Amino acid sequence: xxxxxxxxxxxxxxxxxxxxxxxxxxxxxxxxxxxxxxxxxxxxxxxxxxxxxxxxxxxxxxxxxxxxxxxxxxxxxxxxxxxxxxxxxxxxxxxxxxxxxxxxxxxxxxxxxxxxxxxxxxxxxxxxxxxxxxxxxxxxxxxxxxxxxxxxxxxxxxxxxxxxxxxxxxxxxxxxxxxxxxxxxxxxxxxxxxxxxxxxxxxxxxxxxxxxxxxxxxxxxxxxxxxxxxxxxxxxxxxxxxxxxxxxxxxxxxxxxxxxxxxxxxxxxxxxxxxxxxxxxxxxxxxxxxxxxxxx
Ligand code: HPA
Numbered sequence: 001x002x003x004x005x006x007x008x009x010x011x012x013x014x015x016x017x018x019x020x021x022x023x024x025x026x027x028x029x030x031x032x033x034x035x036x037x038x039x040x041x042x043x044x045x046x047x048x049x050x051x052x053x054x055x056x057x058x059x060x061x062x063x064x065x066x067x068x069x070x071x072x073x074x075x076x077x078x079x080x081x082x083x084x085x086x087x088x089x090x091x092x093x094x095x096x097x098x099x100x101x102x103x104x105x106x107x108x109x110x111x112x113x114x115x116x117x118x119x120x121x122x123x124x125x126x127x128x129x130x131x132x133x134x135x136x137x138x139x140x141x142x143x144x145x146x147x148x149x150x151x152x153x154x155x156x157x158x159x160x161x162x163x164x165x166x167x168x169x170x171x172x173x174x175x176x177x178x179x180x181x182x183x184x185x186x187x188x189x190x191x192x193x194x195x196x197x198x199x200x201x202x203x204x205x206x207x208x209x210x211x212x213x214x215x216x217x218x219x220x221x222x223x224x225x226x227x228x229x230x231x232x233x234x235x236x237x238x239x240x241x242x243x244x245x246x247x248x249x250x251x252x253x254x255x256x257x258x259x260x261x262x263x264x265x266x267x268x269x270x271x272x273x274x275x276x277x278x279x280x281x282x283x284x285x286x287x288x289x290x291x292x293x294x295x296x
Contacts, residue, residue, distance in 0.1 A: 002145020007054035007093045008100050014052050015101065018045040019069050023106030024076040025278055026271065027227075029098055029218055033234070033256035034113040035064065035081040037264030037271075043068040049082070052101075054093045058082050067098065073275035078102055085214055087191035092142040095217045102227070103150060109166060109228045109274060112219055113267070114186075115252050116212035117194075117239035119204050122182055124235065125255045128266065130170050131162050131231030132183040134216050135208055138190045142217050143224060156224035166230035169277070173269035179262050184209030186233060188216035197241025211239050232266070234259050 012020075028038070049065035050057040058065045064082040071077070084094035102110065116129065123129055147154055167183070174181035187203045189195060191213030195203070203211060210233050222229040236255035240247055256263075 003092050003096070003142060003148065005148055008097070008104075010053040011055060011097055012101060012104050015047055015067075016045040016069075019067075019078065019101070020105055022076065023108065024069065024078040024102070025107075025109060026075070026077050026274055027098070027102040027107040027110040028077065028079040028267065029083055029110070029112045030079060030081050030267070031083060031114040031214065032253065033115070033260045034263050034267060035079065036260050037268040038068075038070060038072070038077070038079050039081065041068075041070045041072065043070050044076075045069045049084075052097065055084065055097050056090065056094055058084055059088050067101070072271050074279055075275040077271065078105060078107060083214060083218075085191060086138065086217060087213060092217065096142045096221050099218050099221045099225070099227070103222075103225045107227060109163075109230075110218075110222045111166070111230045111232065111267070111270065112215050112222075113232045113234070113263070114212050114215045115236045115256050116186060116210040116233035117237050117247070118210055118235040119187070119200055119239045119242070120182075120184060120209035121242075123184065123210055125237055126259050127235040128174065128179060128181050128262075129184045129186070129210050129233040129235060130167055130181050131186050131215075131219070131233065132167070134161065134186045134188055134219065134231070135203070135206055136188050136216050136220070137203070138188060138216075141220050143221065150225060151221065152224040152226065158220065158223065161219055161223040162230055163228040166228055169273045170230060170232060170266075170270055173266055173273055176269040176273070177262065177265040179266065182209075186215065186231065187211045189213055194247045195240045200239045200241050210235060234263055
């Protein structure tokens, strides 16, 4: 099943014009619990997913559904609170629409966050993993189909999906908030079933450190489009067969809730580092003045 480009046109037209005024420095796709740092910020503009044609409200408990344009630390940020998943069965369009809309806005940096199961024994519930690489176990991705203008070449290079400089900023942000960040490989599964213990042993053998049902469609497309991309997981449980007999979404939500203060502090510290670096570089070149805005 390939994407329908007409859906993207309609979606872009539905967004308030402010989103396209000038390119946001950073896009964020925030899984459950990750959006708290920004949810109190008064947006310049916002739109509910259900008002974006082709997007639609998330069917998953714990996933809010809105896109907001914000000022944070003197720069424009576009934040997606909640996401659609491949397992919801609505095709790739709603899953990757946030990235496509950000591409059209001219977003240069993207941070995608999620909850994941720990495979590596160093990644216990409450730990954070920055994605060094991923394994797509689904055997499908949103670029299957005709070449979409703006989505890079027919065969995009994926040898460095996760940008080194953004990984470094996330490492610094983790130090700023006093938490540890482990680098690792994320295995993307289709869901909605959790994995079997045999699958987890297989993914461990393939080099995966954590497993989850999201993120890779978005980061695959973003990197193909030339957007500097980073991924961040909060480990909410040990993967199937590693500890405990059962897995459930409620456990994931409960662990996410516990970790929320650190998750939001981490996102905020990352934005501060990114914005400061950008503003210092821009002022150094004497080209861009600090942007005035409503936020901090
Ligand atoms: N498997 C897949 N997705 C997940 C998990 C898991 O164990 N935990 C949180 N999301």
